[in-house]
Amino acid sequence: MTTTTLASRLRTHLEAHAALGLVTYQQAAQALQLLPPHTIHQITNALEQLMAEDVAADRPLIAALVVGKRRDGLPAPGFFECAAQLGRFAGDAAGPDARAFHAREFTAALAFWALPAGQPGAAQPHTQRTM
Numbered sequence: 001m002t003t004t005t006l007a008s009r010l011r012t013h014l015e016a017h018a019a020l021g022l023v024t025y026q027q028a029a030q031a032l033q034l035l036p037p038h039t040i041h042q043i044t045n046a047l048e049q050l051m052a053e054d055v056a057a058d059r060p061l062i063a064a065l066v067v068g069k070r071r072d073g074l075p076a077p078g079f080f081e082c083a084a085q086l087g088r089f090a091g092d093a094a095g096p097d098a099r100a101f102h103a104r105e106f107t108a109a110l111a112f113w114a115l116p117a118g119q120p121g122a123a124q125p126h127t128q129r130t131m
Contacts, residue, residue, distance in 0.1 A: 007049040014062050018113035024069045048082045055086040060108035074102055
């Protein structure tokens, strides 16, 4: 499966479940029925693609909904590194800047992606649903 296809499937899943809040990397991998090896790596690659798409479209980062199981409610460091490369984050990925940035992105993503379709700011459904 290509990263593009996986990213599309992951976006569809996250959009459908945005109102539920945080999802772990492992939960995302299980929901997409990914098989080892490297399931979490597959998810992180797809999330980075979604981040690039969201920045290009000037949307909140839907990837902010995905966090590490043992990261105290935060995404993995790669989330912050990717956000920095995309011009969305400037700060210490291991410090309070990261927590504040994630809180802002999570809140914005939840507000944007969890709204029912048709409301201002609501995510528009994709024409190609794979799940």
